[in-house]
Amino acid sequence: MVCIMSLLELIGDDGIVITSESNLSVDSALALTCSVLLKNGKIEPSYLEAIKQKHNEIGAYYVLAPKIAMPHARPEDGVNEAALQITVFKNGVNLESEDNGDVYFSVTLAAMDSDSHINTIMALSELFQNDEDIEAIINSDNQSDIVEILKKY
Template sequence: MFIRVNDWQQAVALAVEPMIARGEVEPRYLNAIYAMHREIGPYYVLGEGIAMPHARPEEGVINTALSLAIVSEGVSFNSPDNDPVYIIFALAAKDSHSHIAMIASLSQLFCEEEIVEKMRNAGSKKDVLKILSQF
């Protein structure tokens, strides 16, 4: 869960791969995120140090899902106001309503700099899950 990566593509893959492995998204979902990033830029970098890569439901979503990766050294997503990104929540939603609901649920967490910092510096998966259980 706490890994170094070389670039934003590897960071997004790290976050999306568990959803692919669990059968929640098709492998093409990852390619759809890459394509949208190339087309419109890092639309999913939501705040300083936080990204939520996602694509449209028809791009391979099987079930609504969320996956988390923490990049210990941070990675540039070419988002000058928000780089480096450390926390990556990969999102897959079967419909736009689910997408909005998931982002709304996590928005409180994103606004809490102290919580984000605790997640970034957590020592284990258990520690991160304990932090997330508050939301």
């Protein structure tokens, strides 16, 4: 039986990071987008390294749309447990995406295999298509407001 976890279950109690830092390097920004996942043992440091490595090879493949990024690597790159981390960059961060500009909202995806996170991707794509909710998340100053928005997905 496949257990379908909600976005909030995958994010957990401390999986939302709001930062006002500006002028972050790509590496610093990516480290931040994985910080809670690393701290909680959901991913290994090798997972973050794989994301950075892929970025160096092909650029900001994980910047999906203006303002939105979804850093991820392959499950075998060091995922211990399926999880998500939300990172809000209040001042935006330049992840070198020529097409999409600065990123303000990032969802780091740690999946155990390619099948189990299909529902997660579907829920996220629904969220990513809702400009109002994305703006509300970016403009939010506290995690509880963001949690309320994410409950819809």
